[in-house]
Amino acid sequence: MKKALGIYVHIPFCVKKCGYCDFCSVADFSLIPEYITRLCADIREAGEKHGADCRVDTVYFGGGTPTCAGTRLIDALDAIRAGFELDEDAEISLEANPATADLELLKALRGAGFNRLSVGIQSADDGELKKLGRIHSFSDAVRTVAEGRAAGFSDVGGDMMLGIPDQTPESMARTVRAFAALGLDHVSAYMLKIEPDTPFGRNVPDGLPDEEQTAELYLNAASLLRGLGYERYEISNFAKPGFECRHNMKYWSLGDYLGFGPTAHSCFGGRRTSVEGGVAEYAAGRAYVKDRGPCGGADEYIMLALRTSGGVDLRVMEERYGLRFKPNAVISELEKRGFISVSDKITLSDEGVLLSNSVITELTEAFEPAKEAGK
Numbered sequence: 001m002k003k004a005l006g007i008y009v010h011i012p013f014c015v016k017k018c019g020y021c022d023f024c025s026v027a028d029f030s031l032i033p034e035y036i037t038r039l040c041a042d043i044r045e046a047g048e049k050h051g052a053d054c055r056v057d058t059v060y061f062g063g064g065t066p067t068c069a070g071t072r073l074i075d076a077l078d079a080i081r082a083g084f085e086l087d088e089d090a091e092i093s094l095e096a097n098p099a100t101a102d103l104e105l106l107k108a109l110r111g112a113g114f115n116r117l118s119v120g121i122q123s124a125d126d127g128e129l130k131k132l133g134r135i136h137s138f139s140d141a142v143r144t145v146a147e148g149r150a151a152g153f154s155d156v157g158g159d160m161m162l163g164i165p166d167q168t169p170e171s172m173a174r175t176v177r178a179f180a181a182l183g184l185d186h187v188s189a190y191m192l193k194i195e196p197d198t199p200f201g202r203n204v205p206d207g208l209p210d211e212e213q214t215a216e217l218y219l220n221a222a223s224l225l226r227g228l229g230y231e232r233y234e235i236s237n238f239a240k241p242g243f244e245c246r247h248n249m250k251y252w253s254l255g256d257y258l259g260f261g262p263t264a265h266s267c268f269g270g271r272r273t274s275v276e277g278g279v280a281e282y283a284a285g286r287a288y289v290k291d292r293g294p295c296g297g298a299d300e301y302i303m304l305a306l307r308t309s310g311g312v313d314l315r316v317m318e319e320r321y322g323l324r325f326k327p328n329a330v331i332s333e334l335e336k337r338g339f340i341s342v343s344d345k346i347t348l349s350d351e352g353v354l355l356s357n358s359v360i361t362e363l364t365e366a367f368e369p370a371k372e373a374g375k
């Protein structure tokens with residue numbers, strides 16, 4: 001039987017760099033034709049190597065701003081179809097920036113097979129969008145969502161940001177309500193992180209909420225979203241039932257996926273690799289693949305599974321890794337204080353999410369070899 005595979009395609013082009021962003025992207029659109037040609041060649045080559053053993057059930061075009069490449073994206077999707085068996089009900093996601101997509105483009109992409117649209121909205125407050133350096137207004141985003149629906153996308157989500165300079169609990173709540181009023185099926189709520197090699201890192205903006213205020217924003221957002229019918233299925237991801245992103249779930253459940261384009265990671269056949277090199281190097285065929293060692297070990301499983309509402313499955317720990325749970329005093333305290341819940345699975349509460357790094361460390365130390373435990 002062919003194994004299920006996810007494919008990530010990185011489209012590293014943006015009209016302008018947002019102040020906080022350290023993703024791999026450039027504003028030189030003259031590279032797009034050469035870039036897409038290289039991407040298609042790499043996808044076809046991977047198809048020759050692995051296409052006979054895999055069927056693709058999820059595809060994700062991310063960036064960057066994929067919609068900057070317009071209908072050329074269809075060439076890359078066609079290369080996937082040519083190299084691999086693509087499931088009829090495959091989830092095929094497309095990230096879109098409101099200022100770079102119109103109805104005509106969205107119709108063409110929907111017609112080519114894209115079926116899930118994720119719009120980078122970030123906030124319903126134009127002042128906050130400006131502070132982030134976004135190139136669009138909230139009304140642009142409203143139009144993109146409406147055009148996505150009109151183009152036939154029945155699964156439309158939006159990203160929002162928490163911890164924007166001068167964001168208040170009230171402005172955050174207005175954004176959540178505005179997202180729900182748009183009828184979004186999926187909401188990703190990311191906490192703003194100041195990365196060193198960004199305009200924000202070099203010149204930290206005024207008005208950033210402190211750690212406590214950001215934590216409060218997260219807890220309020222999670223509770224508001226839940227009240228509006230969006231369940232948290234991963235630390236930063238909320239969805240109406242049935243609209244969880246199947247592709248992203250592969251990352252957190254250690255599924256097999258191949259990534260194409262600079263900085264894209266793959267986890268395939270137990271090895272993790274990444275594509276190294278800048279956008280121009282990649283387009284010119286000078287990027288290379290770096291081996292990053294094995295993937296799928298017990299610590300990695302704990303770290304990724306704990307992010308999800310499914311949590312760390314104690315049976316998986318025992319059957320796959322030969323490790324049995326041995327709660328200690330710290331774990332009991334975390335449970336008593338409501339940060340984690342322990343049954344046949346270990347999951348984080350909303351409050352526990354804020355402590356997730358420490359919980360992961362504690363949990364990795366709370367397992368012992370099953371044989372030893374059974375002595």
Ligand code: SF4
Pocket residue numbers: 013014016017018021022023025063064065097120
């Ligand atoms: S649109 Fe997205 S990828 Fe592009 S610069 Fe802004 S945050 Fe980064």
